[in-house]
Amino acid sequence: MSAVIQQQATAGGLEARAADFPILARPVRGRRLVYLDNGATTQKPEQVIEAERAFYREANANIHRGVHWLSQHATDLYELARERVRGLLNAAHADEIVFTRGTTEAINLVAQSWARTQLKPGDEIVLTTMEHHSNIVPWQLVCEQTGAVLKVVPITDAGELEPGAYEALLGERTRLVALVHVSNALGTVNPVREMVERAHAVGAIVLVDGAQAVAHQPVDVQALGCDFYAFSGHKLYGPTGTGALYGRRELLAAMPPWQGGGDMIRTVAFEGSTWADPPQRFEAGTPNIAGAVGLAAAIDYVRGIGLERIAAHEAALLAHATEALGAVPGVQLIGTAADKAGIVSFVVDGIHPHDLGTILDSEGVAIRAGHHCAMPVMTRFGIPGTARASFALYNGERDVAALVEAIAKAQRMFGTRSDA
Amino acid sequence: MNAAHGGGIAHADLRELYQEVIFDHNRMPRNFHPMPEADHVADGHNPLCGDQLTVYLRLEDGRVADVSFVGHGCAISKASASLMTEAVKGRPVAEVEALFHDFHALLTEEAPERDFGKLQVLAGVREFPARVKCATLAWHTLHNALSGARETAKTE
Numbered sequence A: 001m002s003a004v005i006q007q008q009a010t011a012g013g014l015e016a017r018a019a020d021f022p023i024l025a026r027p028v029r030g031r032r033l034v035y036l037d038n039g040a041t042t043q044k045p046e047q048v049i050e051a052e053r054a055f056y057r058e059a060n061a062n063i064h065r066g067v068h069w070l071s072q073h074a075t076d077l078y079e080l081a082r083e084r085v086r087g088l089l090n091a092a093h094a095d096e097i098v099f100t101r102g103t104t105e106a107i108n109l110v111a112q113s114w115a116r117t118q119l120k121p122g123d124e125i126v127l128t129t130m131e132h133h134s135n136i137v138p139w140q141l142v143c144e145q146t147g148a149v150l151k152v153v154p155i156t157d158a159g160e161l162e163p164g165a166y167e168a169l170l171g172e173r174t175r176l177v178a179l180v181h182v183s184n185a186l187g188t189v190n191p192v193r194e195m196v197e198r199a200h201a202v203g204a205i206v207l208v209d210g211a212q213a214v215a216h217q218p219v220d221v222q223a224l225g226c227d228f229y230a231f232s233g234h235k236l237y238g239p240t241g242t243g244a245l246y247g248r249r250e251l252l253a254a255m256p257p258w259q260g261g262g263d264m265i266r267t268v269a270f271e272g273s274t275w276a277d278p279p280q281r282f283e284a285g286t287p288n289i290a291g292a293v294g295l296a297a298a299i300d301y302v303r304g305i306g307l308e309r310i311a312a313h314e315a316a317l318l319a320h321a322t323e324a325l326g327a328v329p330g331v332q333l334i335g336t337a338a339d340k341a342g343i344v345s346f347v348v349d350g351i352h353p354h355d356l357g358t359i360l361d362s363e364g365v366a367i368r369a370g371h372h373c374a375m376p377v378m379t380r381f382g383i384p385g386t387a388r389a390s391f392a393l394y395n396g397e398r399d400v401a402a403l404v405e406a407i408a409k410a411q412r413m414f415g416t417r418s419d420a
Numbered sequence B: 001m002n003a004a005h006g007g008g009i010a011h012a013d014l015r016e017l018y019q020e021v022i023f024d025h026n027r028m029p030r031n032f033h034p035m036p037e038a039d040h041v042a043d044g045h046n047p048l049c050g051d052q053l054t055v056y057l058r059l060e061d062g063r064v065a066d067v068s069f070v071g072h073g074c075a076i077s078k079a080s081a082s083l084m085t086e087a088v089k090g091r092p093v094a095e096v097e098a099l100f101h102d103f104h105a106l107l108t109e110e111a112p113e114r115d116f117g118k119l120q121v122l123a124g125v126r127e128f129p130a131r132v133k134c135a136t137l138a139w140h141t142l143h144n145a146l147s148g149a150r151e152t153a154k155t156e
Helices: A002-009 A011-020 A046-058 A069-089 A103-118 A137-146 A165-169 A192-201 A249-254 A289-305 A307-326 A353-362 A375-381 A397-414 B011-017 B020-027 B075-088 B093-108 B117-127 B129-147
Strands: A097-100 A124-128 A149-153 A174-180 A205-209 A228-232 A243-247 A265-267 A331-334 A343-348 A368-370 A386-390 B040-046 B051-060 B063-072
Touching: A011 A289, A011 A307, A011 A397, A046 A289, A069 A097, A069 A243, A069 A289, A097 A103, A103 A137, A103 A174, A103 A205, A103 A228, A103 A243, A124 A137, A124 A165, A137 A149, A149 A165, A165 A192, A174 A192, A192 A205, A243 A249, A289 A307, A307 A331, A307 A343, A307 A397, A343 A397, A353 A368, A353 A386, A353 A397, A353 B011, A353 B075, A353 B129, B011 B117, B020 B075, B020 B117, B040 B129, B051 B075, B051 B129, B063 B075, B063 B093, B075 B093, B075 B117, B075 B129, B093 B117, B093 B129, B117 B129
Parallel strands: A124 A149, A124 A174, A174 A205, A205 A228
Antiparallel strands: A097 A243, A228 A243, A331 A343, A343 A386, A368 A386, B040 B051, B051 B063
């Protein structure tokens, strides 16, 4: 019995799925690749690589315009991919899913289509200190265009939202809350559902940046209650340049186009043009069709394993890594929220994150070092940057062991640790 | 870099980058203080890295009579700044500019034929393209200080 529990505690050996990822078999710096930079992008399984390849070999044509068989086939595959995204997020309708190049484009779409046309001078957008630059800068641009102002929820030393601060910032001027689901720099999981309720209570709508969430836990936009949800395919084991925006039907229906071109119109005349319904209204030009097909394969892949199972695996790995890194003298974790995803940010006494990143790289250990596109978080903690290990389903305890050993090596080199 | 053989240099070259002299200057940077009497000052900042420094100069008869710096950054940037101050102190300005030119080439192109003295320890940086900006920030800042440029130097 205890053996069974033990096995569950180490999350059922998902790391064996590493065999699905061809790149993990290639050596780097003459060593086994220990890929712990999944927050930046995940590696791609054979299933995704093959789906894109098969599309170009057997199904390639432009969509929504040809009467010929291949065009209809490609259109079917593209719309099937939209249905896959709908299923992933449990959206009520497939037409609530707009394909984008990724999270950044999805947020910019809402900023330029919804916010730019809705916001008035003095209207308020509430964000948090732990937002990625892609959920800060688009709103700064909108504020310049509309006269709206940003309000920022501060964070605690643990990397959680200051208790009560969010509620205090919400008011009758609040029109929009733009909130990260899982912080890429700290790993903090925010209580999105409760925060959405509070925002709706003052009549504000909520956009959730799900870039670090969708690959690591089940996401249900109806249960969360959010109005917009953005994510990137490439952090979900899918192709780069893919992603989607979920938007509530009534909101999308009332929003104007933000980019003009083919595919997004109903009629075009020099006297004036009319727009297609969502989601086509927001997909001007030929989209990344093969990418969407690859993204659908990635969604099938993670749902085939089960997002609950992936979440459990990564939670076990996070607990193990937190303990292992906590035991290394001179290592300080940045981000110790009670509810965290598989991201460990840390600093090492006497070693700058970039020196650490270079030395770890020489051991085949790929991490990210720097500000993680979250400069306000670094400012909040008074540090130039952190080293960050971020986990995926194919990581296991041996990867954490390699990380810990490489840190010890850096400490020996820098002479900052005598016992290592 | 040879991808077929597993991606770049092996461990031995890490010691080419992180030589003892670098650790020494990182731990105990030379000429590491502000200079109230400086007649040329410039700031350098690589916001992506967080490397930040200020270079102070006092010129006399076309020579660098005194030079110092303050700031923070990675071991490479700090050691490079420290070694730079030692290398340029007492030299005519024209020689300093020539040395900057040659040092930059040492890190990025064909190594010029010259004796770099202690600066030679930074030659290992050329195998780590992502770190060249760390090693050259102090020099670009020095160049700006000499030329009276007001904008903050950056190498990224």
